[in-house]
Amino acid sequence: MNSRPPMWKCDKIIPSELDAGHASIEELMNALESAGWEGRDVFHIQMAIEEAVVNAIEHGNKRDASKQVHVVFVVDRDSAEMTVTDQGEGFDHQNVADPTEEDRLDQPRGRGVLLIRELMSEAHYNPKGNSVWMRKVRSKDEPEASY
Amino acid sequence: MATYRRINVMENGGVHVVHFVDKKIVDSGTIEQLGDELTGLVLNEKKNMLLLNFDTVEFMSSAALNKLISLNKKVKDSAGQLKLCCLRPEIGEVFKITRLDRVFDIRKDEASGLSAFKL
Numbered sequence: 351m352n353s354r355p356p357m358w359k360c361d362k363i364i365p366s367e368l369d370a371g372h373a374s375i376e377e378l379m380n381a382l383e384s385a386g387w388e389g390r391d392v393f394h395i396q397m398a399i400e401e402a403v404v405n406a407i408e409h410g411n412k413r414d415a416s417k418q419v420h421v422v423f424v425v426d427r428d429s430a431e432m433t434v435t436d437q438g439e440g441f442d443h444q445n446v447a448d449p450t451e452e453d454r455l456d457q458p459r460g461r462g463v464l465l466i467r468e469l470m471s472e473a474h475y476n477p478k479g480n481s482v483w484m485r486k487v488r489s490k491d492e493p494e495a496s497y
Numbered sequence: 498m499a500t501y502r503r504i505n506v507m508e509n510g511g512v513h514v515v516h517f518v519d520k521k522i523v524d525s526g527t528i529e530q531l532g533d534e535l536t537g538l539v540l541n542e543k544k545n546m547l548l549l550n551f552d553t554v555e556f557m558s559s560a561a562l563n564k565l566i567s568l569n570k571k572v573k574d575s576a577g578q579l580k581l582c583c584l585r586p587e588i589g590e591v592f593k594i595t596r597l598d599r600v601f602d603i604r605k606d607e608a609s610g611l612s613a614f615k616l
Contacts, residue, residue, distance in 0.1 A: 368525050393556065393587040400523060400558045450596040456566050461559045461595050468594045 357385050358425040363418045366411040366436075371403040374421050378432070381425045387488065394469040395430055395486050401462035402434040402482050410436030410480055429471075433483045440479030499542060503531040506538065511616045513544045514607065522557040532564035536571060545577025548610045552583040562597060569600065578602075582610035 358381040364370040411417035417437040424431040449460035466473050471487040505516045538544045572579040582604040592598040604610035
């Protein structure tokens with residue numbers, strides 16, 4: 351078992367504001383870059399975390415200034431884990447309408463959940479549906495970190 | 498003539514080629530402004546033969562995808578044509594996962610995009 355601490359960890363509470371969400375995503379992107387992550391993996395993580403954080407602020411907390419979002423990011427050389435939790439009502443993540451069905455292709459909802467599931471190595475929601483945990487395992491063809 | 502902040506527009510043989518100013522299309526203000534400018538092209542300036550060139554775009558969120566879907570409807574409603582070109586592989590993958598590659602006419606480069614228009 352590997353007991354080495356992660357290269358970078360961020361655990362913080364942010365207000366339900368998109369600027370704050372994007373600032374925390376930027377921190378994650380910088381940490382990934384410092385850890386030597388690049389290319390397709392970074393794109394996948396940015397896409398998934400963008401969807402998770404924006405969903406938490408806009409659809410979870412409904413931009414309610416009295417509610418906050420808890421983000422936990424853990425970046426290592428081989429994997430990255432992200433947890434995003436809002437204070438909203440949650441949603442039935444197991445019964446989200448499939449946005450790829452022919453008659454739903456031009457509808458705005460459901461693509462975020464689909465992208466998170468497809469682009470991450472693992473993604474799980476809590477039963478209430480107000481918290482998502484995601485993990486990306488680094489692709490073998492990505493360069494190793496230089497530290 | 499309209500002034501744009503999020504896009505650059507150039508006419509080429511009856512087709513208006515749109516280039517994006519932003520490398521990353523994520524900020525909600527940017528996306529709203531982008532959507533307004535693209536909609537204005539069709540509804541106000543009556544430019545409905547559009548080729549969106551993504552060669553400068555490194556990242557876009559699903560909120561930006563929604564603006565493209567909305568634009569596509571407006572272009573179709575005006576009997577125009579909308580095509581996309583020069584998507585980097587990662588963005589192309591997003592279109593495939595969401596099956597939006599079946600909604601949009603996506604071409605490899607600007608030349609093949611231009612030649613695909615029926616004028």
